[in-house]
Amino acid sequence: MSEWMTPKRRFLSGLFGGRVDRLPVGSVTSVVTIECMQATGIYFPEAHYDAEKMAKLAATAFTELGYDCILPYFSVWVEGAAFIENGDPLPGVMDWGDADRMPDGKNIKFWEEPDQVTIPDNFLEREAPRALLDAIDILHHEYGDRVAIVGKVMGPWTLGYHVASVKNILMSVRLNPDRLHGFMEVLKELTVEFAKAQVDAGADVIMLADHATGDLVSGETYRKFLLHVHQEVTKRIGAPIVLHICGDTTDRLHHIAQAGFDCFHIDSKVDPFKAKEIVGNRISLMGNINNPSTLLFKTPGDVKREARNAVKAGFEILAPECAIPTRVPNENLKAITEVAQEDLKEDT
Numbered sequence: 001m002s003e004w005m006t007p008k009r010r011f012l013s014g015l016f017g018g019r020v021d022r023l024p025v026g027s028v029t030s031v032v033t034i035e036c037m038q039a040t041g042i043y044f045p046e047a048h049y050d051a052e053k054m055a056k057l058a059a060t061a062f063t064e065l066g067y068d069c070i071l072p073y074f075s076v077w078v079e080g081a082a083f084i085e086n087g088d089p090l091p092g093v094m095d096w097g098d099a100d101r102m103p104d105g106k107n108i109k110f111w112e113e114p115d116q117v118t119i120p121d122n123f124l125e126r127e128a129p130r131a132l133l134d135a136i137d138i139l140h141h142e143y144g145d146r147v148a149i150v151g152k153v154m155g156p157w158t159l160g161y162h163v164a165s166v167k168n169i170l171m172s173v174r175l176n177p178d179r180l181h182g183f184m185e186v187l188k189e190l191t192v193e194f195a196k197a198q199v200d201a202g203a204d205v206i207m208l209a210d211h212a213t214g215d216l217v218s219g220e221t222y223r224k225f226l227l228h229v230h231q232e233v234t235k236r237i238g239a240p241i242v243l244h245i246c247g248d249t250t251d252r253l254h255h256i257a258q259a260g261f262d263c264f265h266i267d268s269k270v271d272p273f274k275a276k277e278i279v280g281n282r283i284s285l286m287g288n289i290n291n292p293s294t295l296l297f298k299t300p301g302d303v304k305r306e307a308r309n310a311v312k313a314g315f316e317i318l319a320p321e322c323a324i325p326t327r328v329p330n331e332n333l334k335a336i337t338e339v340a341q342e343d344l345k346e347d348t
Contacts (some may be wrong), residue, residue: 007068009203011148014316015205015240017284021342023311026069027061028242028265028286034099044326045096048074048103049127051134058119059139062147063329067335069205070143072321073152076209077103079190080154080162082126084108089118090163092104096225100326104162110165114182117163119190124197124247140202148205151198151243154188155233157226163187168249173221186228191345195237198199202297205244207265208233214247216267222252227259229275234260240284246322250274256258257282268294268306268321274311289336295320296327300335307339 005013005021014024029166037043039057058072077094084105089160089185092108111117123129132151139149149174153160160169195206210230212222234241243261245252249270256264257279264283266275269347277286289295289306307318318336 003175004016006146007062008146008148010106010146011068011193011317012204013241014286015284016152017316023315024068024317025319025337025340026150026286026317027319027324028068028069028071028147028152028205028244029209029320030071030074031061031067031320031324031333032057032066032326033324033328033330033333034326036064036098037326039064044074044099044101045103048077048096049131050299051131051138054135055138055142058135059138059143060120062143065333069148070139071150071151071152071207072139073132075102075205076154076158076211076244077162078128078132078144078152078154079119079159080105080196081128082120082123083163085126085128089120100322108162110167110168112168113180114186117183117186119193123190124194129194129197134197136201136203142204144204149203149204150205150207151195151201152207152209153191153195153198155191155208155226155281156184157210157212157227159187159190160184161211170216173217173225177225181227184225188229188233191233193237195233195241199237199239203239204242205242207244207337208261209244211246213245214251214267215251216247219251219255221256222321227255230256230259230261244322253278263317265319266321271308273314283314284314284316288315289319289323291321291324291328293330296325297331300331300338303332303335304339305338327341 014018020343042053042057047053049247055070063089081094083090097103168283240262244265266287269290
């Protein structure tokens, strides 16, 4: 047996839990490595805000690693960077990092209340959002007939961290629920607006990252503050959507399966068999190969063992669990693709 689907068709079919010629492999978080930077001659930080460099470096997920999708959003700071561009409307400084460090906002004067939030009228034309939209357009025209192009947005919980601070958001869970609901209602509008703009630019899929992580908040907190917001957002975006939340999310998998997402990108802290038992066929699962230990420090054989475990659990798409450290060896990332191709070899 041989591959008969295009990578795009394979990835989208897996996203919806449908028929595939082999398991799709891809990542809705960054898989850019130092080796990929060396192969292209393009490095961070320029690729975070230069559309042509962003597109060319992102394409290595397909050209170097053999993955079925391309994602040109590498960090969590595209939207946040737009808020603090030139200190308007949010005073702060953007540190774009380097080849080993992802971007981070510094010295931000956070908003304390939802009625302070100001989304710039020219948000889509600010440096980082504009670069991402242009990169998606470039990738759509060069690869869009063959490879799935993935856009990415931060959900309102993550945006809350960026404009109101992690401390304010987390303390509001217990001390001021109305304030937290207010932030979610205001910030969800930016999530929807930016996602639709990426679809218009040529994205086939949207990845929504909302870091109400298992290490910081409970499943009940997700149900109370985010479930209804996610249900609304998934309806309004109108495109295939993958949700990503870090950490052990076992206690909210049942709720996530009701939120309207097509797929959940899952952390290695979640037992893959338990996850599949909880969600069944209500939502596809992708992941959950460990980054900081397995992909970064272990061998391709170790990677393959974890990937086969996800296959046995019934995952629809194989992927790293989250954005990888840039020092991950390419051979470890390629090992995931080799596991997906094993069934083809067995059938020949």
